[in-house]
Amino acid sequence: MTTTSNTVYSTFTGWIDPPTDVRPPLTEDLTCRVAVIGGGLAGMSTALRLAERGVDTVLLEAEFCGYGSASRNAGQLASAPGGDIQLLNLFFRKRMPAIIRLTENAAHHVEDLIETLGIDCDYEPTGNVFTAVSRGQMGRVRRVAKILRGAGAHVEEGSSRELGVPHGFVNGLREVHGGIMNPGKFTRGLRGAVLSSSARVFEQSKVADIARDGAGVVVSTPRGVVRAQKVVLATNAFAGEWDIAPKRLSSPMWVVEVETEPIDPERLAALGWTSRSGLVTQHNIMENYRLTSRNTIVCGVRRIERGKSYPLPEKSPDPALVAELADAFARRFPTLADVAVDRAWGGWIAITSTWLPIAGKIGDDVFYSVACNGHGLAQAPYLGSLIADLIVTGTPADDLRTVWIEEPKFARPMMMGRFGLRTVWAVDRVNDLINGSRRNARKGFTAAQFRRLPSRPS
Numbered sequence: 308m309t310t311t312s313n314t315v316y317s318t319f320t321g322w323i324d325p326p327t328d329v330r331p332p333l334t335e336d337l338t339c340r341v342a343v344i345g346g347g348l349a350g351m352s353t354a355l356r357l358a359e360r361g362v363d364t365v366l367l368e369a370e371f372c373g374y375g376s377a378s379r380n381a382g383q384l385a386s387a388p389g390g391d392i393q394l395l396n397l398f399f400r401k402r403m404p405a406i407i408r409l410t411e412n413a414a415h416h417v418e419d420l421i422e423t424l425g426i427d428c429d430y431e432p433t434g435n436v437f438t439a440v441s442r443g444q445m446g447r448v449r450r451v452a453k454i455l456r457g458a459g460a461h462v463e464e465g466s467s468r469e470l471g472v473p474h475g476f477v478n479g480l481r482e483v484h485g486g487i488m489n490p491g492k493f494t495r496g497l498r499g500a501v502l503s504s505s506a507r508v509f510e511q512s513k514v515a516d517i518a519r520d521g522a523g524v525v526v527s528t529p530r531g532v533v534r535a536q537k538v539v540l541a542t543n544a545f546a547g548e549w550d551i552a553p554k555r556l557s558s559p560m561w562v563v564e565v566e567t568e569p570i571d572p573e574r575l576a577a578l579g580w581t582s583r584s585g586l587v588t589q590h591n592i593m594e595n596y597r598l599t600s601r602n603t604i605v606c607g608v609r610r611i612e613r614g615k616s617y618p619l620p621e622k623s624p625d626p627a628l629v630a631e632l633a634d635a636f637a638r639r640f641p642t643l644a645d646v647a648v649d650r651a652w653g654g655w656i657a658i659t660s661t662w663l664p665i666a667g668k669i670g671d672d673v674f675y676s677v678a679c680n681g682h683g684l685a686q687a688p689y690l691g692s693l694i695a696d697l698i699v700t701g702t703p704a705d706d707l708r709t710v711w712i713e714e715p716k717f718a719r720p721m722m723m724g725r726f727g728l729r730t731v732w733a734v735d736r737v738n739d740l741i742n743g744s745r746r747n748a749r750k751g752f753t754a755a756q757f758r759r760l761p762s763r764p765s
């Protein structure tokens with residue numbers, strides 16, 4: 308894959324255009340039982356569920372519902388947890404079966420939403436595959452498979468041929484549940500459902516402050532105020548913008564995806580990607596690859612960048628990273644090395660200090676959930692709806708208990724500073740270089756020739 312002068316760098320997403328019916332901002336003072344802040348997957352699901360259960364709900368969104376990572380993600384609906392599974396198992400071995408139950412239920416919850424709301428989002432229940440691109444990664448796949456299977460996950464191991472993934476990947480592990488979709492279309496469908504519900508939705512209404520006044524919670528936007536009995540913070544990576552949010556609730560990270568131009572179906576068929584499963588490599592910072600219904604391939608991540616301070620800036624991808632992603636793509640799919648990058652976009656994700664989704668309460672009246680860690684497409688809507696159920700019934704569902712935080716105190720995340728991220732990225736590149744050297748030596752390349760190839764670490 309190559310970048311060209313026609314590559315479009317977007318500050319929104321490549322999946323869909325922004326809506327043309329953006330709702331007007333809040334311009335009055337009003338009261339409600341529950342105010343939900345943030346119209347992403349979590350916030351829209353919470354508001355929709357509350358509305359379905361007859362609760363007087365207001366949803367406040369800074370731009371338009373779906374503006375955040377909801378519409379920007381890679382569309383890989385995962386049924387396993389995000390983060391490093393071996394580390395999760397090291398720290399939370401006893402909780403792993405409950406965590407797996409939550410993550411698999413989350414994937415099913417989204418599949419049910421697609422069906423019950425009738426959302427056309429090109430969903431394909433293909434599962435997603437943890438793929439190895441080297442011998443070292445093969446070992447990691449085997450260890451992860453053992454952990455996941457031991458915790459009750461539905462997974463299957465195999466060679467690339469057995470799993471129906473492209474020949475360039477060595478072997479892998481498929482999470483059987485979940486699949487791939489156009490997340491822009493999914494989010495647009497969810498937005499349509501919320502706008503048609505009894506929830507009062509105000510877009511272009513950025514919450515500037517959240518405070519208590521004795522009678523409830525006061526949520527201030529530039530032109531209006533909402534007084535609510537309860538508030539749900541569903542702003543994902545942006546949660547740290549207010550004093551009321553717990554310190555270090557999550558670390559905001561900037562992640563990029565790129566999409567190829569449409570590819571001739573015969574060339575795609577020649578890849579051997581018969582399962583169409585989404586792929587995630589076993590690097591410390593993964594690469595993801597997936598087919599789309601428009602005969603393109605979307606891929607991304609490889610490098611993540613920490614947000615320095617709030618408010619988080621609106622960004623478009625760094626051309627150097629897009630070129631690096633294109634170069635990695637060309638190595639994984641050598642027969643498609645000439646394909647051009649059509650578009651590139653990025654978004655803010657939230658990484659928690661434990662790499663687990665989290666949910667909890669601040670005092671008695673402010674609820675929060677952060678379900679990202681790169682896997683929020685399934686987990687954010689699920690936790691959002693469980694928070695709504697908790698508000699209505701007063702009793703948390705078992706899956707909510709699994710990630711419930713009693714005291715909102717969070718440790719500083721490890722290796723998430725600029726230097727840590729750069730080091731982890733460099734380790735991945737050195738491993739690529741070693742494994743690439745071995746492979747290319749076998750093909751007759753010399754080490755010196757290999758060093759001259761374009762993707763060596765700079």
Ligand SMILES: Cc1cc2nc3c(=O)[nH]c(=O)nc-3n(C[C@H](O)[C@H](O)[C@H](O)COP(=O)(O)OP(=O)(O)OC[C@H]3O[C@@H](n4cnc5c(N)ncnc54)[C@H](O)[C@@H]3O)c2cc1C
Pocket residue numbers: 344345346347348349350367368369370371372373374375376377378379380381382383384385512513514515541542543544545548562563564607652653654655656677678679680681682683684685686687
């Ligand atoms: C490039 C990329 C690729 C990804 N790939 C995948 C993937 O393949 N699979 C997967 O499972 N997950 C993936 N993710 C993660 C997934 O998209 C997120 O976990 C999920 O969208 C989180 O949903 P959310 O509702 O919590 O947050 P968001 O969708 O980010 O929503 C937060 C909302 O809050 C609003 N907001 C912010 N501040 C305020 C304020 N002050 N007042 C009012 N509203 C405010 C924002 O405008 C936004 O609409 C990816 C993310 C990115 C960025």
